[in-house]
Amino acid sequence: SASSAILFQNWRRRKAIARIPPRPIEIRSDEIVDGVIGLIGNTPLLRINSLSDALGVEILGKAEYLNPGGSVKDRVALKIIEDAEAQGLLHPHTGSVLFEGTVGSTGISLATVGKAKGYECCIIMPDDVAIEKVQVLEKLGAKVERVRPASIVDEKQNLARKRALEFGNTALVDPQKSDPELVVSTKAEPSEVGHETNSILSNNIIKLPEILRPALENKPRGFFADQFENESNFYAHYKGTGPEIFRQTSGNLDAFVSGAGTGGTIAGTGMFLKKALPDLRIVLSDPEGSGLYNKVKFNVMFDLKESEGTKRRHQVDTVVEGIGINRITQNFALGVDVIDDAYRISDEEAVAMSRYLVIHDGLYLGSSSACNLVACVRLAKTLSKGSRIATILCDSGSRHQSKFWSDNYLTQNNISIDPSIIDRLLES
């Protein structure tokens, strides 16, 4: 896309000029934290001792599960809401409602940050997602609506967008599908804005003109968070996760590994790190069934429609929740040019890694974190001793008890549970 090209050009230019100095990061541990939002970000970078010692390569995990909402998505929820507030699209304590389609983590983060800031939350999710995520959402006061699992063409996103429009008729829209006369453009004069009550305002691309702001303040709004396309997601990582990892490693880092759901993490963190450290390798860890592996390796999308004669599914059918997708989102597109390589990780390997880490490190992680660490081990095998790899520990095992961490569920689905797979991988 155009913005991806611009970021890439900027990166090239910067690369030619100089390394960017690390941006100063607040250290909060000695201070009183300003509410729950003050707990978001600045997570520790954890040396995974078992893997690092066995490999002779340091494997460092960014402990995102320590965020107050329990995952890396707290950063994204906060940035999406703050950017919308700065654009005048959201006002706290007005009865405004955040809408999102999600497999859970982003919903829990939106509900958490929403409550802390004064918003209600409505989450649309597939009905095969681990039940504990729904329970947490409901305890957080969010309304949950379920849709069919492994939905075709992002059913949950479309419904979230529709619900936001129904609620306030002021949130986002797909500018391509909407009547051009009703679309507010950044360049438009207020007189060109059209029918105010029907105005379709993109929270992404289009800024609310100053003149409309007072009229819409204090009114309840429906706001579609749109984590897949909303670039605030990318910037949460470009301005947060990336600089933090740079500072925590003093720039002494050889590779960064991440999975991609929306793509915000790998694109935002990857773009920052690549600009700061041009020789650093950015590597995608992709579960089986996801099309991103082929996109990175061969620049083609694997299309299930052609291969299986079924309707193209955007959601990947795997026990690993939160990563893997069969389309290129805007957030992924922003960083695709800096991704150097990809590994395809099986359910068995991710399950084995999660059990291995509990046995050897006392580390109880979720499925996408386990996937990332399998990719780290594979990558470490190709690097010289003493190298350093950072990855993301997205959430903890407590979000995955009824599926990924349920031996019964795995056995019923013919997924073997064998931590020695990791011993063999380390020895190979």
Ligand code: PMP
């Ligand atoms: N891990 C988990 C548990 C997630 O929920 C997600 C996001 N859906 C990811 C990883 C992937 O992060 P991103 O959306 O930034 O690609």
